Amino acid sequence: VLKIHHLVLSRSERIVWLAEELGLKYELVRHARVPQSFRSPESLRQISPLGKAPVIQDGSVTVCESAAIVEYLLDHYGNGTLRPGVSSAEFLEYRYWIHSAESTLMVPVLFDMLGGMAGLDSPILSGFVSGEYKTMLDFVDQTLERHEFVAGASFTAADIMVGYTLRLGSGRAVPGMAVHAPLDAYPRIVGYLDTLEARPAFEKAMALLAG
Ligand SMILES: N[C@@H](CCC(=O)N[C@@H](CS)C(=O)NCC(=O)O)C(=O)O
DSSP, rough: OOEEEEEETTTTHHHHHHHHHHHOOEEEEEOOOTTTOOOOOHHHHSSSSTTOEEEEEEEEEHHHHHHHHHHHHHHHHHHHSSSSOOTSSSSHHHHHHHHHHHTTOOOOOOOOHHHHHHHHHOEEEEEEEEHHHHHHHHHOOOHHHHHHHHTTTSSSHHHHEEEEEHHHHHSSSTTTOOOOOOOGOOHHHHHHHHHTTHHHHHHHHHHHHHH
16 A cells, blocks of 8 residues: 655645545555654654655655655556646646745745744845745746636646645744745735635645644
């Protein structure tokens, strides 16, 4: 059976959410964070060389990296859902957002989070973070102005990828984490996150992870 390794309060919520969207049967393996460092425990290092979540095991195959796992699950169990066809107009946007969620869009969120955790008070850092938040949130907003989901009129796995990044930056994913994505200035993005969080598969995944 497919094993999803979940690190508590982490990106691996994406994979549980996707598995619920696809109605997959899977075993959830939870890994607690090390309390002092908030890093992953030794148990994850035994599954993947970097010791990072998410990671899945499907028979003899091990896959790491959120987006690589998403694409693997869609390749093998997607039956053509949650991803536009390669020759469709939406596909390039889909691919852009699948990648951006863990790269350009994630950059200000990570610097914001780590700056806060380290107690850094640096104008260079805060200027970078606020500038990148504005650039990226403006772009997400313009994208959502054109269509309801990031890759078009339909919900896709790119929304699962982007949704987590935005949830992390807005403080929704890790309660109590000092993060500052200025979502109040972007009601359309707030509405988008509310729509994503109202999906039955998201709610089921979150209930499972909270239990
Ligand atoms: N780009 C990678 C990031 C993986 C990553 O950094 N995961 C975090 C969880 S949110 C982690 O395992 N952190 C614990 C650690 O590195 O000790 C992905 O999307 O899978």
